[in-house]
Amino acid sequence: MLTRSKAVMPSSFTFALIPVPPFALEYTAWALRRRPQNLVDIWENGTYRRVVRLEGGPAEIQVRQQGGREAARLEVGVIGENLRSTAKAEVARLLTRMLGLEADLRAFYRIAASDAKLGALAERYRGLKPVRFPTIFEALANAIACQQFTLAAGLNLLGELAHLGGVWIRTTSGVHYGFPEPADLLRLPVRTFRSIGFSRQKTNAFRELARGVLRGDCDIEGLDAVDNEPAMESLLELRGIGRWSAEYVLLRGLGRLDIFPADDVGARNGLGLWLGRRRPMDSEGVLRAVRRWRPYAGLVYFHLLLESLRAAGKLHME
Secondary structure, eight states: OOOOSSOOOOEEEEEEEOOSSSOOHHHHHHHHHOSTTOSSSEEETTEEEEEEEETTEEEEEEEEEESOGGGOEEEEEEEESSOOTTHHHHHHHHHHHHTTTTOOOHHHHHHHHTSHHHHHHHHHTTTOOOOOOSSHHHHHHHHHHHTTSOHHHHHHHHHHHHHHSSOEEEETTEEEEBOOOHHHHHHSOHHHHHHHTOOHHHHHHHHHHHHHHHHTSOOOGGGGGSOHHHHHHHHHTSTTOOHHHHHHHHHHTTOOTTOOOTTOHHHHHHHHHHHTOSSOOOHHHHHHHHGGGTTOHHHHHHHHHHHHHHHTTOOOOO
């Protein structure tokens, strides 16, 4: 909710980033966005927008692509009320992580070229990069919110949290919201989570995770330096995190491209449909099927996400 009593005129700056080719902003942005219900990651009129909290406070990032997939140049605009000298480096580092700007996928395209079915899919979405949430905390929060819900329903709930949290900025085009940080979530009363639609179990999971991060008891960001299996074990120790959620965080939070979330029912069904399987696939069947694409099974997951959006008529790209 908005609590400031006076308006502060935001300042702005622009700069350019050059991603490792090929790169397609529209495909990569939609891999982050996932559904039109996402109110944090916005794709509109050829621009990716997101509000983040920088060292000086909230800021809105706007990214547009100039040039084709093989020679892309990203024009980045930043608007904030207290932008510091470090803001450009902060934003560059954040976008490099989130949009996979430094990912060299030549090996993936070589694997795809030797597989007719994957080759066609990879060519259709050429330039899609492996995306990551800006923090492991946000990855876990998304996993918790979307458990036992449709993705669209989970994103609706996360949008409500964003509106009530403390990461927002007012520009000439209105008020824009980012994803709450741990302290923001702990400031919200339990009844607020419940009124939005979160169960008691999910509410407790959110709050325990946020408290652990703030106290330093839960070093989830440190998992970047840990191998898959011990990282999985650490994630499974968290309240409300099962195998699907842990796989989701390994891929979308830690960038482990060898992970295909086999317990993701939607992804599992999408894989089976794409492969022409007549019977539903189980987790073991998924793992057997994606073994041929090592170590890029997770990148295939992102491609199939876009394929499902396109088939459902939800992939709106201007």
